[in-house]
Structure formats: C-alpha cells, structure tokens
Amino acid sequence: MTTPRDLDDTQPVRISDTGTYPAVRTPVIQLDDVTKTYKTGAVEVEALRGVSATIEESEYVAIMGPSGSGKSTLMHILGCLDVPTSGTYRLAGEDVSTMSEYQLAQVRNRRIGFVFQQFNLLPSLNASRNVELPLAYAGVDRAERHERALAALTRVGLADRVRHRPGELSGGQQQRVAVARALVTDPALILADEPTGNLDSVSAEEMLELFAELHRSGRSIVLITHESEVADAAERTIRIRDGNIQDAEPVSAGTAR
Amino acid sequence: MSWIETIRTGLEAIVTHRLRSALTILGILIGIAAVILTVGFGEGAQAQVAGEVSALGSNLLIVTPGSTTSTTGVRGGFGTASTLTMANATALSSKTVAPDIKAVAPTTTSSEELTYSTTNWTSSVVGTNPDWLSVRNETLAEGRFIVDSDVTNHAAVVVLGSETAEELFGIRDPIGDTVNVGTAPMTVIGVLNSVGSSSTTDEDDQAIVPITTAADRLVGGTSRNTVSQILLEATSQGTLSAAYQEADYELLALHNITNPTAADFTITSQVQLADTANSVNKTLTIFLGGVAGISLLVGGIGVMNIMLVSVTERVREIGLRKALGATPRIIRRQFLAEASFLGLVGGVLGVGLGLIGAAVIPHLVSNPIAISAAATIGSIVVAVGIGIVAGVYPASRAARLAPIDALRSE
Numbered sequence: 283m284t285t286p287r288d289l290d291d292t293q294p295v296r297i298s299d300t301g302t303y304p305a306v307r308t309p310v311i312q313l314d315d316v317t318k319t320y321k322t323g324a325v326e327v328e329a330l331r332g333v334s335a336t337i338e339e340s341e342y343v344a345i346m347g348p349s350g351s352g353k354s355t356l357m358h359i360l361g362c363l364d365v366p367t368s369g370t371y372r373l374a375g376e377d378v379s380t381m382s383e384y385q386l387a388q389v390r391n392r393r394i395g396f397v398f399q400q401f402n403l404l405p406s407l408n409a410s411r412n413v414e415l416p417l418a419y420a421g422v423d424r425a426e427r428h429e430r431a432l433a434a435l436t437r438v439g440l441a442d443r444v445r446h447r448p449g450e451l452s453g454g455q456q457q458r459v460a461v462a463r464a465l466v467t468d469p470a471l472i473l474a475d476e477p478t479g480n481l482d483s484v485s486a487e488e489m490l491e492l493f494a495e496l497h498r499s500g501r502s503i504v505l506i507t508h509e510s511e512v513a514d515a516a517e518r519t520i521r522i523r524d525g526n527i528q529d530a531e532p533v534s535a536g537t538a539r
Numbered sequence: 540m541s542w543i544e545t546i547r548t549g550l551e552a553i554v555t556h557r558l559r560s561a562l563t564i565l566g567i568l569i570g571i572a573a574v575i576l577t578v579g580f581g582e583g584a585q586a587q588v589a590g591e592v593s594a595l596g597s598n599l600l601i602v603t604p605g606s607t608t609s610t611t612g613v614r615g616g617f618g619t620a621s622t623l624t625m626a627n628a629t630a631l632s633s634k635t636v637a638p639d640i641k642a643v644a645p646t647t648t649s650s651e652e653l654t655y656s657t658t659n660w661t662s663s664v665v666g667t668n669p670d671w672l673s674v675r676n677e678t679l680a681e682g683r684f685i686v687d688s689d690v691t692n693h694a695a696v697v698v699l700g701s702e703t704a705e706e707l708f709g710i711r712d713p714i715g716d717t718v719n720v721g722t723a724p725m726t727v728i729g730v731l732n733s734v735g736s737s738s739t740t741d742e743d744d745q746a747i748v749p750i751t752t753a754a755d756r757l758v759g760g761t762s763r764n765t766v767s768q769i770l771l772e773a774t775s776q777g778t779l780s781a782a783y784q785e786a787d788y789e790l791l792a793l794h795n796i797t798n799p800t801a802a803d804f805t806i807t808s809q810v811q812l813a814d815t816a817n818s819v820n821k822t823l824t825i826f827l828g829g830v831a832g833i834s835l836l837v838g839g840i841g842v843m844n845i846m847l848v849s850v851t852e853r854v855r856e857i858g859l860r861k862a863l864g865a866t867p868r869i870i871r872r873q874f875l876a877e878a879s880f881l882g883l884v885g886g887v888l889g890v891g892l893g894l895i896g897a898a899v900i901p902h903l904v905s906n907p908i909a910i911s912a913a914a915t916i917g918s919i920v921v922a923v924g925i926g927i928v929a930g931v932y933p934a935s936r937a938a939r940l941a942p943i944d945a946l947r948s949e
Contacts, residue, residue, distance in 0.1 A: 363862060363943045384866050390942075391864020402859045402946070406555040418544050419864040463863070 308375040310471050310502040311337040311360060316369035318355050329355040331525040332369070337504060339470075342497040344505045344516035352525040354475075357506045361394055361473050362386045374470040391419050395464025399476035401456045403448040403463075409435060410444045413463045420467065434462035438492060454485030461492060465501075472496065474505045478512055490515045545869065549876030556849070560881060563845040567885025567925065568892060570835030571918045575893030576900070577831045578914045581824025583907035588816040592809045594734055594742070596675045598641075598779055600786060601807045602627075602769040622803040625750070627793055628769050632670075637785040639778040642670040645766040647753050653746060654719040655707045662703050663745045664720060666753020674772045682714045682729030685749050693751040697725040701733040702743035720746060723756040779808060838885065839925035846878050846933035850940075857937050858945025867938035874934035875927060882926020886919040893918075 318330040329352045337343050347353040358364040359371060362378055365386070370379045373393055378386065395416075396402075403412045413431035422430070435444055438458040448456050457477060464472050474493070478486035494515060497503055505516055513519045521528040553560045604622040628645035631637050647666040652659050665671070672684045680701060689696055697718060704713050704727075713727045725748065734742045754763045773782035783806055790804055791797075850857070857870060865873075894915075897908040 358943045361862070363946070364941075384868075387861060387864055387866040390862055396862050398946070402855070402862075404856060404859070406551060415860070416863040419860075419866075419869065421541070467864075 307339050309336045309338050309372075310341070310374055311335065311504070312370075312372040313359075314370045314372075316359060316366040316371055318352075318359065318364070319367045329525055330359070330366070333522070333525070333527055334369075335520060335527060337502065339502055340497075340500050342493070342501075342503045342505070342515075342517045344507055344513035344519045345522060346507055346510065346513045346519050347522035348508055351523045353506055353508075353522050355525075356522060357473065357475050360471075360504060361396060362389050387419075391416055392467060393470045395467060395469040395472045397457070397460050397464050397472065397474040397477045399479040401448070401453075401460050401480070403456055403459055405448050408445050408447050409440060409451070409459045409462075412448070412459055413466050416463060416467050430466055431462070434466040435459070437465060438462045452485070453481050454488060457481060457485070457489055458492065461489075461496075465496070470502060472501055472503045474503065476507055477505065478507070478509075486512075542872075545872045546876045546880070548873050549880055552849075552853075552873070552877055553880060559845060559849075563842055563881050564885040564888065566838035566841035567835070567882055567922050568838075568889040570831065570838035571886050571889025571922050572892040572896060573831035573834050574828065574921075575890055575910065575914060575918055576896050576908065577824060577827040579893070579897050579908040579910045580827065580906060581820055582911060582914075583901075583909040584820040584824070585817050586909050587907055588813055588820065592813045592816070594676065595809060595812075596673075596770065596772060598773040598776055598782075599674065599809050600771040600773065600779070600783055601812075602771065602786060602790070603805050603807065604765075604767070605803060605805065622794065623766050623769055624764050625754075625766060626764075627790060628766060630789055630793060631769065631771065631786055636789050637782065639774050639782040639785055640771050641774045642674050642772040644668055644671040644674045644770040644772075645750060646671065646768045646770060647750060647758055647765075648767045649753070649757050651721045651746075651757060653703065653707060655713075655716065658707050660703065660706045662700070664753065664757060665745055665747050666750040666757065667747060668750055670772075671747065671770070674770045677734065678732045680730045680732045681712075682727070684729055685747065689749045690751050693755055694749055695723060695725040695752060695756075696728045696749065698729040698731060698747040699727060700731050700743045700745040700747075702741065703746055704730045706744075718746075720748065721757055723752075725752070783808065835921070835925065839882075839929045842878055842881055842885075842926055843929035843933060845881075846874060846930050847936070849877070850874065850933045850937040853937075854940060854945045857940050858942050858947075861940070861942035862946060870940075871934045871938035874937050875930045878930025878934070879923050879926040882922045882924070882929075883919070885926075886922025889922065890915050890918055 313333050313335045316330055316333045317328065320327045320329055331352075333352075333356060345353055345356060355364070359366055360373075362373065362381075365381075366379055370377055372378070373389060376389070376393075378389055381389065390396075404415070407415070410428065410431045413434055414427045417427040417430060432441070432444060435441055438461050440455060440458050440462065443451060443455060443459075446455075448459070451459065457480075461472075461477075464474075472493075477493075478489050481489060490512065493503055493505065497517075503516075505512065507513050602623060623645070625645060628643050631640060632643040644667050649664055650661060651664045652661050653664075654660075667685070668690050669685050669687055671677075672679075679698075682698070684698055685694075685696065688694070697720060699707070699713060699718075707713065707718065708716070713730060716727050717724050718727055719725075731743070731747075748757070750766070771782060771786055773779045786806055787799070787802075790806075791799060791802060794803060796802055860870060894910060897910045901907050
C-alpha cells in the first residue's frame with residue numbers, strides 16, 4: 283500500500299503508479315496459503331484449503347474447476363470482493379488481505395477490471411455511460427471520462443454503439459461493453475468470470491478472440507471457467523478441485539492464439 | 540465521486556422507477572399541502588380577527604359594566620342597572636383627569652323596530668355622542684353625523700347604517716325623511732359608509748341617535764342615566780396602556796372602590812379582544828396542524844418504506860457498483876440523495892398544491908387562507924428533512940451490503 287492520500291476517493295486515480303515498474307517485475311497475483319471458511323450456522327464449509335499461486339504480469343491464465351470446487355470463492359478473493367480467512371494475497375505487490383472495505387473499494391476500482399457471466403450492465407444507462415461508471419467512482423472529470431469510454435468501446439469494436447442501451451444490444455455486444463468497462467481504468471488485472479457462459483458459440487468465439495488480442499497487447503487476464511475449450515484459449519490453466527490447486531502446468535504456447 | 544455525480548445517479552434511479560417515485564412523492568405532497576393549508580387557515584382566521592378588531596376603531600378601549608371575578612362570575616350593579624353612567628363618561632373626557640384619552644363615546648344600545656312608510660325593520664339602535672364616529676373609525680356616506688347641539692337639545696335625529704338605510708329606503712335618498720324609531724319619529728340626517736360585517740355582528744345594520752334622545756325616548760326608567768358601554772380612544776398606540784390606567788383609576792375613584800379586584804366595571808383593549816378570539820383559532824389550528832403533521836409523518840414512513848424496497852430490489856446493482864469501485868460512503872450518499880430528492884419534489888409540489896388550494900378554497904367556503912413565505916419555505920425544508928431522515932437507514936443498509944452477496948443474488 284502506498285500513502286493514505288491514495289485512498290481518498292476525491293483524488294483522481296493515478297494509474298501510472300502501476301505502469302512503471304523497476305527491472306524486477308512484480309507478479310500481478312501472489313497467493314500464499316490462502317484459505318476461506320464460510321460459517322453457515324453451526325456448519326463450517328472450507329471453500330479454499332490453502333491455495334498458493336503466482337500469476338505474472340502479461341500472463342493469460344484460466345482457472346478451471348467443476349462447480350463446488352471453490353473457483354468462485356477464489357475469483358471473489360482475486361477480485362477483492364471477499365477477503366481470505368487466512369494467508370496473504372498480494373495484488374500488484376500490495377497486500378490486500380488486511381485492507382478495510384473502503385480500501386478494497388479503491389483497489390477494485392483501480393487495479394481490477396471485471397467481466398461477469400451476467401454482463402451486469404446497468405439497463406438505464408447507455409453503453410458509454412456504463413463504461414464511464416468506474417471512472418466516475420475514480421473521480422475522473424466528465425470530458426475525460428467520455429473520451430476514455432469512447433476509446434475503450436472503439437477498442438472492442440463498438441464505436442458505433444456508444445449511445446445504445448444494453449437492451450438494444452445483442453448478448454455478444456453487451457459482453458463487449460462489459461469488457462470495455464473492464465479496460466477503461468487500465469487495470470493491472472482483467473478478471474473474467476465465465477465470460478462466455480451466456481453467449482452463443484459464435485459470440486463466445488469472438489469474445490475469446492478479443493481476450494487473446496488484449497493478451498497480445500500486454501494485458502494480464504485471469505479467466506474463470508468450467509469449460510476446457512474456453513480454458514484452452516489461455517496460456518496456462520490452473521485446475522482447482524475441492525479447494526485445492528491440482529496442477530498449474532502451462533499449456534503449449536501454440537494453443538494460445 | 541463528486542456530489543453532482545452522486546445526485547445525478549440518484550436522479551437517474553428516481554426517473555428509472557417513475558411510478559414508484561411518483562407514489563412516494565404523492566405521500567409527501569399530500570402531507571405538505573395539508574400542513575400548508577391548515578397553517579394558512581389558522582393565519583387567515585387570525586388576520587380576519589385582527590381586521591375585525593381594528594375595524595372597531597383605532598387605539599380603542601372598551602369599558603363595560605360588571606366584572607368577572609375568580610369566584611362568583613359576573614358582578615353587576617344594583618338590579619339590572621348598569622354601573623356606568625353619563626357622569627363617568629363626562630369625567631373621563633376631562634383632559635386633566637385623563638390626558639391620554641383623546642375621545643370618549645358613551646353608548647346605550649337597544650333593539651328597536653324602525654318604520655318608514657309601510658316598511659319596518661328591526662335594528663340595533665345606538666345612543667351616543669359625536670365622538671363615536673372617530674372612535675369607531677366610521678365614515679359618512681352622505682349627510683352629517685350627530686353634533687354636540689343635537690345631544691344638548693335631545694334632538695330627534697337619526698344616522699342610519701348603510702344596510703339599514705337600504706332596507707328601509709331602497710334606492711331612495713333617506714336624508715330629511717322621517718323614520719319611526721320604536722314610537723318616536725326622528726329625522727334621518729346621515730348614512731354611514733359600509734364597513735363590512737364581522738363574523739359576530741353586522742356593523743352596517745344599526746341606527747345612531749343622540750344619547751340624550753335615546754335616554755328620553757327609548758331606554759327610560761332607571762336606565763335613563765346609565766350607559767351600556769363607554770368607548771375610549773387613546774391618543775396613540777403608545778399611550779394605550781397609560782389611557783387604560785387613567786380610566787381605571789378614575790372610575791375606581793368615582794365608584795368609591797378601594798380594592799381594584801372588586802371593580803364593578805371591566806376595561807378591555809382591542810388586543811385583548813383579538814387574543815380571546817385568536818385563542819380559539821389557535822387551538823383549532825394546532826389540532827388541524829397536528830392531524831396534517833401525522834399525515835406528513837405517514838408520508839415520511841412511505842419514503843423510508845420505498846427506499847428499503849428499493850435497496851432490496853437493487854441489491855445486484857449495488858453489488859455491481861461496489862465491484863466497480865463505489866465505496867460504502869458513495870452508495871450511502873446515492874441513496875440519501877434519492878430520498879432527499881423525493882422529499883424535495885414532494886415538498887415543492889405540496890406547496891404548489893397548497894397555494895392552489897389557498898387560492899380556490901376561500902371561494903368555496905368563507906374562510907380566508909393566508910399563506911406566509913416562512914410557512915412555505917419551512918415546509919419545503921421539513922419535506923427534505925423527512926426525506927433525509929427516512930433515507931438514512933435504507934442508505935446505510937445499502938452501503939453495508941457485501942459486494943459478493945449482492946452480486947450473487949438473482
């Protein structure tokens with residue numbers, strides 16, 4: 283964590299903090315013996331039982347596992363939507379395990395771009411306003427917000443859909459808007475939770491191409507899925523089962539397009 | 540995130556849920572309109588009383604016989620005779636006795652049948668002196684008023700109120716004609732201008748005769764030298780209490796009363812008359828205002844209810860906003876902005892409805908409604924306050940939602 287000044291939500295985000303790293307690269311994600319236990323009444327459920335993993339900058343990693351394997355819990359912890367019961371989690375070098383809810387909101391805003399299975403766009407806002415949302419929470423002024431949102435939408439090939447509301451867009455287009463929203467803050471990590479789960483095969487294919495393209499331009503991407511075809515698109519797959527990582531072997535470079 | 544952005548977000552949420560917002564606003568609107576109208580009704584009634592009382596005359600003191608005591612009610616004079624006499628009135632008009640009293644008008648009042656030709660009309664006949672005109676703030680429409688010589692000569696002359704003149708003479712000019720007051724024929728010498736009727740008595744339906752004439756021809760008997768009231772006019776607003784003291788002192792001396800609490804007369808000022816009338820109005824206003832306040836409270840609970848529903852319904856949206864970096868503080872502000880805006884719109888529309896009501900209702904019922912700027916601004920402030928208070932709990936609930944729980948819910 284840097285200075286407390288950084289946590290003031292009235293200050294604009296300085297993305298460049300993470301952009302210029304010294305020669306030794308900091309891993310984007312460092313998980314060290316992370317556990318998560320839920321208490322449901324008297325019953326304790328161990329969702330994660332000591333997960334350790336490292337994801338380097340510019341890596342494209344798929345986290346794969348069947349339902350109930352703990353991958354959703356892992357995704358929530360990676361996304362700073364939840365905190366580990368024990369162990370440490372460093373996101374771009376910062377230990378987020380002990381942060382307050384307020385600090386976590388800042389980290390989510392600056393360091394992470396989310397893409398959800400359900401798209402999660404606000405139906406009352408047009409594409410541009412949806413993409414602008416994280417910038418608004420970062421305190422970026424309106425003109426700059428609009429400019430950056432337009433750039434992000436152009437990047438995902440929706441420059442001509444800026445004024446459309448989610449209801450007027452196809453599923454594939456909605457998910458592209460969501461990707462643009464994830465990109466717009468220039469985060470250290472793009473975290474995609476089953477991004478193709480609600481898309482038809484053609485749109486799913488296009489979505490994976492988009493991720494591959496973002497990866498080629500140097501983005502760090504973590505993709506959570508239960509489908510091996512989707513996982514194959516990534517450079518490396520981390521398999522998780524019963525709250526433990528089973529193996530973390532890199533797939534052959536050829537499969538990553 | 541700036542306040543402007545937060546408020547904008549709140550407004551968008553209100554617009555998105557139009558029907559629900561409209562119904563919430565309706566609750567506040569009705570409450571505020573009810574408060575505005577009841578307060579306006581109360582103030583209007585007080586203004587009306589103040590108008591009526593000042594129409595009685597300026598800087599007026601009214602001396603009436605008898606007094607109320609704490610134990611026995613009204614203390615009267617011997618028999619049914621009044622304790623106030625013509626001599627008392629004459630004494631008070633002395634500048635050495637009462638320098639702060641400008642004019643003194645003793646009056647006797649009786650109800651008589653007035654007859655002109657074949658028309659008759661029962662009216663209140665007041666016997667008084669020339670000072671009555673200025674003391675009562677009345678003016679003449681035509682002719683002349685009673686003069687000192689009329690009083691000295693016990694002249695058979697009468698001045699008619701505007702309504703009395705119209706009832707007896709219609710459109711004809713009554714000046715110079717003879718009217719029978721009871722059995723006594725009297726010449727009409729003047730007609731008073733209309734002052735409008737008060738809620739209790741019709742000031743335009745009366746006939747004024749010289750007090751001496753009234754004593755001879757109308758009252759008679761033991762009441763001959765007594766009067767039913769003495770009207771006093773102080774020299775100015777500032778000398779009103781001095782005039783009161785002088786009259787009180789002099790009358791106590793004339794009546795040989797040493798203990799002021801045993802006085803057999805009462806001096807009432809206009810202020811006291813207004814206070815008495817207003818105390819009833821105030822009670823009514825407080826009661827009605829209380830009922831209106833309860834409806835406003837119900838409106839406020841409505842806002843809280845809607846905001847709570849809104850939080851529950853928008854759990855997913857809140858979760859998403861949090862995932863995108865909204866801090867609890869921003870979420871809280873967004874919901875507070877929504878609630879206070881609902882209050883503000885309800886307040887403004889309620890004031891609007893209140894103003895329309897204040898313009899329309901007096902045409903339907905005779906009560907005037909006075910709307911003050913303070914009440915208007917006050918009710919808008921109260922409406923926004925209700926919105927904020929009702930919004931605090933739902934807003935803090937929204938802010939406390941965990942982002943994952945929020946995102947998970949379908």
